Amino acid sequence: MPVIRKPxxxxxxxxxxxxxxxxxxxSADDDVVKDSxxxxxxxxxxxxxxxxxxxxxxxxxxxxxxxxxxAELMREEVYTAIGRFETRALVQDxxxxxxxxxxxxxxxxxxRITRRNQFVPIVFQNPVGG
Numbered sequence: 001m002p003v004i005r006k007p008x009x010x011x012x013x014x015x016x017x018x019x020x021x022x023x024x025x026x027s028a029d030d031d032v033v034k035d036s037x038x039x040x041x042x043x044x045x046x047x048x049x050x051x052x053x054x055x056x057x058x059x060x061x062x063x064x065x066x067x068x069x070x071a072e073l074m075r076e077e078v079y080t081a082i083g084r085f086e087t088r089a090l091v092q093d094x095x096x097x098x099x100x101x102x103x104x105x106x107x108x109x110x111x112r113i114t115r116r117n118q119f120v121p122i123v124f125q126n127p128v129g130g
Contacts, residue, residue, distance in 0.1 A: 033088045033111050034120050040085055041078065041105065041122050056081045062103050063126050071096045078107065088112050101126045 018024065043055035056077045064070050075094045082091055089109040097104040106121040 029114050030111050030116055030118055033086065033109075033113070034118060036086050037082065037089060037107060037109075037120050038122060040081055041107075054085060058105070059124075062124050066098050074105070078105065082107070082109075089118075092117070 040054070041056055041058065044059050045055045045057050046052050048054050058074050058077050061070055061074050061077070074096055078094050079091055082089055088111060089107075090112055091107060091109050093108040095106040095108070097106075103124045103126075104121055105124070106119055108117070108119045110116070111118055
């Protein structure tokens with residue numbers, strides 16, 4: 001008989017959607033941390049009224065000149081935010097890929113709870129289109 005393992009982590013899935021029972025859809029284990037990272041990195045500092053320090057300032061750097069110094073500022077912003085607000089993720093690497101209209105930020109991390117290697121790519125679109 002197979003062993004059924006209960007999830008370590010449970011949370012509401014992101015993006016928010018209705019589950020099969022009509023209640024909010026749930027996510028478990030690795031998806032909980034991944035969803036949290038997407039929310040964290042997609043939030044501008046000051047955007048949340050009751051948590052003004054939550055989020056990052058990477059929005060200020062996204063479509064500036066493509067220099068190693070700018071990429072390093074973005075990496076530092078991501079490392080700091082994850083270290084402060086999402087301690088379940090141990091960051092291994094941050095890869096930044098840029099072109100004229102998009103910036104793709106990929107965070108490679110270890111989920112400290114499940115001890116699995118994971119990654120989450122986040123694509124930012126330039127609102128003015130280049």
